[in-house]
Amino acid sequence: MSTRTTSLATAVSLRGVTKRFAVRGGPALTALASVDLDVYPGEFVSLIGPSGCGKSTLLRIIGDLVPPTEGEVTVNGKPAHQARLDRDYGVVFQDPVLYDWRTVARNIALPLEMMGWDRERRARRVREMLELVELRGFEHHYPWQLSGGMQQRVSIARALSFSPALLLMDEPFGALDEMTRERLNMELLRIWERSGNTVIFVTHSIPEAVFLSTRVVVMSARPGRIAGIVEVDLPQPRTAETRVQPRFFELVTEVRRRLRAGGAGAAAEEGPSEQDLLVAGEGQAP
């Protein structure tokens, strides 16, 4: 049923992770307050919450792309920093962030080039990846010749190309239309089942979180913290049928209830957004 293993080793372990941003001319803003979370190998964990709850920041802290102000982050049993240096994870952003000057094939090969793979091995892996995301025949296209959904598939192929055990996804389908999103949800699940990756997936869509995940971590805003965790006991593999099962709706309702209990309804909309803070991010609070 669930692919969650009972192994004691965690894929990701967070202990007391706190993040404060310096705000010009004001008190520091606490984006995350003392977050504890364990993610086990093979899990598909979604982080959901209102904007400003720090879910993107949390994902970046796990990836060692921004440092936590306090707390400990362990990825594959080592500090997050070491895990980044060991290239233990692949990352997919909301925008595909493809390099305009590289063809689809060369975009997918980018991490492989960084890791010193030789040309032949790269070409072989790129072919496999194109197959995986169903983009054969597009290897010589440039990103701007593809639709948004296809670009995001290239981005996923790039993240998976070097077979990282952990996949960090920051609202990867947030900018896509509903139909493309549902199709890519299915594709992502198929890839996840086949590869056995651990996935941490940031989203603000409740049905998407429930449909994809083995566990949904519900976060509340200002300061961001975990308001509750919903175990998703829907049978695997998930299909189009999954979305119409009564249990699916129960779980969606449960997540919604927890979001509301966490104060999502009164989500603080004033103040700078999380994205603004990350981009401005140089001024770290002490």
Next chain:
Amino acid sequence: MSTAQAEGARRAPLGWVARRRGAAARKVAVFILVLGALWGLWELARALGEASGLRLGAFEVNDRTMPHVHDMLRQFVQPSRRNGPLLIAVLLQAAAFTAKEAVVGFLIGATVGFVIGVLLSNFRLLERGLLPYIVASQTVPILAIAPMVVVWMGAGLFSVAVIAAYLTFFPVAINTLRGLRSADPRAHELMASYAADRWRVLWKLEIPASLPYLFTALRIAAPASVVGAIIGELPSSIQGGLAGAILNFNQYYVSNPPALWATNIVAALLGMAFFGAVVLLERLVVHRAPEHVA
């Protein structure tokens, strides 16, 4: 798969060559039309000025101030002096001479500008310390710099090239600096996730991202290097280039105005050729979304 292909076919570069050929024909047509219109305007202004006897200060329309365009063109196939070679041959030789200096100057200036851009982008302290002086360097007139370069380096191709480079490096340095910083912050995060070192980030992300900016600067710098070379020839008293031709025909302007105009046309064409060469190179090097390639 089939949906993916249908989705892609819409955007695939089908019929691209045919469309490209049509666009090229249109461009040539527009160029000829504009050229004809300018010619017409010039002659119209002449005719009106002559008919009305209009005077604006010292300016008066006549064969000296505004020679006929066909007189300028006819001048190309007249002897440059009694029993001498045709003017066109003299001017082409001068243009080739100046072009050589300008090319060397352009290459020096572009290289120096690019290196300065890379250094400033990597060392904030250097940017803060040096950028004001780099900007200040461009406020000193090149006419004041040129004689000093000749004093330091002696008259010759190299000193002229250095003077041309002085005009060239500035836009390249400024745009390189800007272009290197143009990459998406997410793309930097991506590089960080690959544990890329500074050198890799520069080589695989920042430099490719800067190319459209770099080429915008090179388009400005290429004709400027021709201007720089012509100005550089003056204090060196170099006779073989376009500066020599300009001085010479300026001296005899009263007796033969169209010759100087013809020389200016050749100088302008040389500048345009430099511009065109950069545009061609850009086509070969930069593969960006059409909206990025200005």
